[in-house]
Amino acid sequence: MSSTAAHYTASELLAVMSSRLLKDGQIVFAGVGIPLLAATLAQGTHCPGLTILFEGGVIGPVIEPGKLPPSTNEQRCTVRANMVLASTDVLLLLQRGYVDIGFMGGAQIDQYGNLNSSFIGDPAHPKTRLPGTGGGNDIASLAQMIVAMKHEKRRFVEEVDFVTSPGFLRGGTSRRDSGLLAGGMYRVVTDLGIFGFDEQTRRMKIVALHDGVSIEQVQDNTGFKLEPARDVEVTKRPTERELEFLRKLDPERLYTA
């Protein structure tokens, strides 16, 4: 079957593209939504030996098609897991260094990969109080991160109102200087492309564009100047096999509509 004929939603594109970034044998600390779909898809395709961790306190569950957990803190997360443990102890696996990839969604991101899920506006008098970090700060502080999110100008801002989950803070060596010795933003996956961070400036750059997307289109949808693009690749479209797997996993389209 020709993969180029496949139709898919932006969320399905995010899930497929992020799943391809995962490698077999990795231990992945995943949030619900796209991260969980992507990690499960990776397990079903090229990463049979990938282990998922959930913040509630779960090591290596099996995600049943059609029974996606509503958060990483419910009993559905524990189905056929290898181990359940205290939330503190699963988070401490990040600090100990067992986690290869932290994987979450994002609401607002800046040029250094900092994420905001706490305040819109001045924190002292916020326009909007958002739910907060949860384990997001811990994951982003202690692991290599993949973030999957929709590419919109209002979400890709020069400077976030509040650094909830640290990327490279103010760029350069500022992350390490603040005491965050490990981890950092690895990739941001959007419906337009895949982004990384310059080794020196730690500012966001284009790594790959999805089929039919131009550099201008990406820049137009980004609220800051991206690092000059070099050696930009073009991603391969989602295959029928990948899409079929995702649709079985999420038949009600909770996360892929």
Place this chain on the structure above:
Amino acid sequence: MSDSYLDLRRKLTERDRSLHEKVVSLEQAAALVKDGETVGIGGSTLSRTPMAMVWALIRARKKRLTCARGITSSEGDWLFGSGACDHMITSWFSQGIVWGVSKVMRHYTEQGLARFDEWSHMAMGMRFRAGAMGVPFLPMRSMLGSDVVRQRPEVREMECPFTGDKLLLVPALNPDVALIHVQRCDAYGNAQMDGLQFLDIDLAMAATRVILTTERIVSNGQIRRVPDQTKIPFFAVEAVVEVPFGCAPHECSGVNEPLFKHMDYYTSLVNKEPVKGMAEYLDRYVYGPKSWTEYLNLLGLDHLLEAAKGGRSVSNA
């Protein structure tokens, strides 16, 4: 400074720690919590929330409670909306990811009517763990460099005396009382829990006293047959209340899944009108019913049994 440590120890010795029966009603348990106390809430998000106990505290018209929980869901709305609590210490506060941002949380925090102190989830865990260990703080490596830490005057940064690494010190959190719901315990308070424990064991040992609610009370003999399953020892527990479906409309592992239809109804009501909608909800579901059983009746037997079916069969995979 060490007075506070000796105080913490002394408070434990003031309780009768013998192996004795301590089964009480929800109302009697609520009377054990004083206005202005710090209350640790067990479970996380929609899971193993001691909902019946929170419900009973609100009905008893508690005031100025400071509440602490790993992740806060709709019980936090109830506590703010009822005026029982004006200060929440937590890592995340909204009803649940699927319902977006809680308008109740937004109303009370944005208007300056209540405090929401944000810590990372691991920091909440380390604070309870330090409390459980009887030490004043624990070091950790997250939250550094972020704006979350800039909002927290309670913390200190230090250079490790051995390695020179920069570390964040988070202070112990020793609540006056912990509210924890479990699947089973005996009349003495030996508690066994199934599924995810979240921060509950550290919370129980950090708190000065624990109020347990339980799906069922089992004999001490049953507890002693599988003592490795006991997660909270009787001497930490001040009171035991038997409350079947005591987490509804949230879930309890192996007992019931969340009552999603009720949560959908609740969130649409309060997120439309955070003050009026909440008042309407509290009148109908919290102040109105004569008992927890009558509250469950309002949720509906069909809905409850459907959630119970889901909870009991969740591990049938």
